[in-house]
Amino acid sequence: MADKCQYKEVTCHFCKKKGHLQKMCLQRKKKSLNMISADVKAKQECTVEDLFQLDLPKAKGSRDKVFCKLNANNKNIELEIDTGSPVKLINVDDAKKYFPKERVKTTDTELYSYCKTKLDCLGYIWVSVNDSKAENAKIYSAIRSQAFVGPKLNEILQKFPQLFSEGTGKIVGHQAKLYLKNNVPPKFVKASRVPFPLLKAVEDEIAGQVQEGILVKVDTSEWATPIVAVPKRGGAVRICGDYKVTLKPALVVDEHLLPTIDELFSAMADGEKFSKIDMSNAYLQPEVHPDDQHLLTLSTHKGLYKPTRLMFGVPCAPNDIKITAINDETHLQRIEDVLRRLNEHNMRINLKKSDFLRDRMEYCGYEIDKTGIRKLRNKVLAIQNMKPPTTKDELRAVLVTDNKAIAQIFSPQKGLPTLSATRMQHYAIYLEAFNYDVRVKKSQENANADVLLRLPSSDTYPAIEEVDVVEMEFIQNLPVKIDCLSEASSKDTEVANLLGCLKYGRFCEPKDRFSIPKAEFTLQKGCLLHGIRVYIPKKLRDRVLEEEHFGMAKMKMLARAYC
Numbered sequence: 001m002a003d004k005c006q007y008k009e010v011t012c013h014f015c016k017k018k019g020h021l022q023k024m025c026l027q028r029k030k031k032s033l034n035m036i037s038a039d040v041k042a043k044q045e046c047t048v049e050d051l052f053q054l055d056l057p058k059a060k061g062s063r064d065k066v067f068c069k070l071n072a073n074n075k076n077i078e079l080e081i082d083t084g085s086p087v088k089l090i091n092v093d094d095a096k097k098y099f100p101k102e103r104v105k106t107t108d109t110e111l112y113s114y115c116k117t118k119l120d121c122l123g124y125i126w127v128s129v130n131d132s133k134a135e136n137a138k139i140y141s142a143i144r145s146q147a148f149v150g151p152k153l154n155e156i157l158q159k160f161p162q163l164f165s166e167g168t169g170k171i172v173g174h175q176a177k178l179y180l181k182n183n184v185p186p187k188f189v190k191a192s193r194v195p196f197p198l199l200k201a202v203e204d205e206i207a208g209q210v211q212e213g214i215l216v217k218v219d220t221s222e223w224a225t226p227i228v229a230v231p232k233r234g235g236a237v238r239i240c241g242d243y244k245v246t247l248k249p250a251l252v253v254d255e256h257l258l259p260t261i262d263e264l265f266s267a268m269a270d271g272e273k274f275s276k277i278d279m280s281n282a283y284l285q286p287e288v289h290p291d292d293q294h295l296l297t298l299s300t301h302k303g304l305y306k307p308t309r310l311m312f313g314v315p316c317a318p319n320d321i322k323i324t325a326i327n328d329e330t331h332l333q334r335i336e337d338v339l340r341r342l343n344e345h346n347m348r349i350n351l352k353k354s355d356f357l358r359d360r361m362e363y364c365g366y367e368i369d370k371t372g373i374r375k376l377r378n379k380v381l382a383i384q385n386m387k388p389p390t391t392k393d394e395l396r397a398v399l400v401t402d403n404k405a406i407a408q409i410f411s412p413q414k415g416l417p418t419l420s421a422t423r424m425q426h427y428a429i430y431l432e433a434f435n436y437d438v439r440v441k442k443s444q445e446n447a448n449a450d451v452l453l454r455l456p457s458s459d460t461y462p463a464i465e466e467v468d469v470v471e472m473e474f475i476q477n478l479p480v481k482i483d484c485l486s487e488a489s490s491k492d493t494e495v496a497n498l499l500g501c502l503k504y505g506r507f508c509e510p511k512d513r514f515s516i517p518k519a520e521f522t523l524q525k526g527c528l529l530h531g532i533r534v535y536i537p538k539k540l541r542d543r544v545l546e547e548e549h550f551g552m553a554k555m556k557m558l559a560r561a562y563c
Contacts, residue, residue, distance in 0.1 A: 071130035072137065073099060080151070087111065088139045092122055095139070099125055113150035153356055156336045160343045168212055168309075169285045169348030176310055178292040184250040186222035191299040192242075192415075195532055197474070198229045199301075201237040205229075206302060209239070214284055215298070215305040223247065224299040226415070228313075230425050231532055233469040240312035240429050241298055245415040247314075253435060261364060265373055271324030272370050273331055274361035277338065278320050278353035284309045285347055313432040322363070331357060407438045422532060423467040424519060471524040474532050480540055486526030492537035495528055502528075 012018070066081045070088075075098050079088065089111070095104070104123040111119040129137045157164075194202050209215040225241040232238055241247075268274070279285065287309055288296065296307045296314070321338060325331035335356065342349065355361070360369040367376050410428055412435070475482055489495065501508035501518065508518045521530055528535035536544050 070137075072127040072139070073102075074128075074130075088137060089119075090139060095125065099127060099139075102127065113154060119150060152332055153335070156332060156339065157351075159336070160339050163339060163343050163347065163349045164351050165348065167348070168214060168281050169346055170309070171286050172346045174286070174345070175289045176286045176292075177289050178247075178295050178314075179252040180250050180295070181252055187246045187250075188222065188224040189226050189242075189246055189299060189415075190224070191301050192226040192228070194227075194229055194301055197532055198231060198237055201231075201235055202227075202229045202239065202300075203302065205237055205239050206300060206305065209284075210305070214309050215307055216293075218294075218297065218304045218306045221294055221297040221304050221306065223295050224297050224304060225313075226299050228425065228429070230429055231422055231470045231474075233473065235473065238312060238429075239298075240432075241296065241307075241314070242415045242432075243296075243311070243313045244412050244432055247295055248412075248432070255435070261366075264364060265366075265368070268322070268324050268363070268368055268373075270326050271368070272327060273324065273357040273359060274368060275323040275331070275335060275356045275358070276320055276354060276361060277323070277342075278350040280348040280350040282320075283312050283314070286310045312429060322361070328357065407440050410438050412436060412438070422470055422529075423522060426467050468524065471522070471529060471532075474529070475524060475527050475534055478534060478536075479544060482525050482527060485534075485537070485540065488537040488539045489526060489528055489535065492539070494538065495535060499523070499528065 067078050068081055069076050070079055071077075077090075077094075077098055079090075087109075090098075095102075102125040104125055106123050107121065109121060109124075111121045113119065124138050126136055126138055206215060210217065223246065225243050225246040228240045228242050229237045230240055288307065293306050293308055296311055298305045298307065298311070323331065323334050323338060325334055339349075360367055362368075362376060365376055365379060366373050410424075410431060472482075475485065478485065489499065497512040498508060498518075498521065500506070501512070502521055502523050513521065516530065521528060523529075
């Protein structure tokens, strides 16, 4: 067996004898070592553990940092070991101290900390190292404050692992109460139809919320609200209750004046850097008092479900948290204080959507940094680059308004059509968190805003909303390319007038829109959608049917499901 041992040529770093690793050495004394061991001279392949075995001293705590020494340009530098980092990093002050003669080379490499904080990378330098496995090493240099902030922020985040765990949080110590107006009768509205492409996603979302205890199946209820399934990227859906047709008019809401823009920005004054903490499924984290849960009962195609948490569409739900400070030290302390409070109440944070210690932040259509506040550039460019009308259609777009249909969709007294444009659904669900009225303003009194809708700039901007991603996913699921679908749609005489009306915002006759409200249609990359259904031009219908048809039996089954 000794002849076949893969360690027979390995030299023990402790006793200098061959045939075993240092950790297996019988002569090894109980001594604290902090070095990378095992000089491998074997010709055969060895495992990663053989090459990089790190012996740690007895640590006082599990979070103690580990350091090693690197001989670079004949100077010994102590470096902290970070097994998750793909590069070596020092701050600019240390780079000047140890390598004053080395020239910093520019790089396109972007460096981010574990919590997604972008480091201001100044570049990199090549240094000579005294190591048996390498002669040169590339070391990146970042500004001093961020070289300190990154590890410190990571240390803070690692104190609260529960905050970033999967699943939906449940706030402890507080329960939401719902108060009804006097003498309000219960209202029961039957389930709305779920579009077939969303059917499985809706059922999966319901099942997941039942498993988490967010929804409880019930047989009867005096109150029932139909659900609206709002598509999300990746094929998922957000289940919302259309409470404006049932519970919302009956609720006594704690009314607080919305802060003005000036009041919002005054709280961000004197900030050097900015952080945003995104609450994961913020609406679903507050628990509803057991006596009030029946008021939120949802009516679905799978039956009735009683929510134990607040639902999307109910007023007075929590928002994101924003933090700033006059220096990094205070900023970090505030982040830790906020995270500690959230952790104490068993809340959850979406780390992917959170930002920490950013030099600038977008907020309410403005960009904020330490120098001040300004309107977002892409919002202003749409006005600056708007071309003057050059055709009859474009001129008509400036002079004629048709926004009554939009007012109907956003009406606080009417339910949301299940097939309205996806973007309209997102906006309508957002508005359900507020009490509001809709007033139609004539085009002559609103020409400055109206023209922006009707004559959009031809320039493209990098900002992409989730709605755009969702609509693109529906189109990409088809067996035809987007460019091909767009070109065929532009040449389809059946929808030519509808496409023009949507593009230029002019009035559309019912016969040109299949007697369907115009607000239920949308354009995405030149492709026409009715809600989440993609319009297939005549030229491509045979091709799509050949590849996508489910067969007669399944089509009949689907038809019966909606009888």
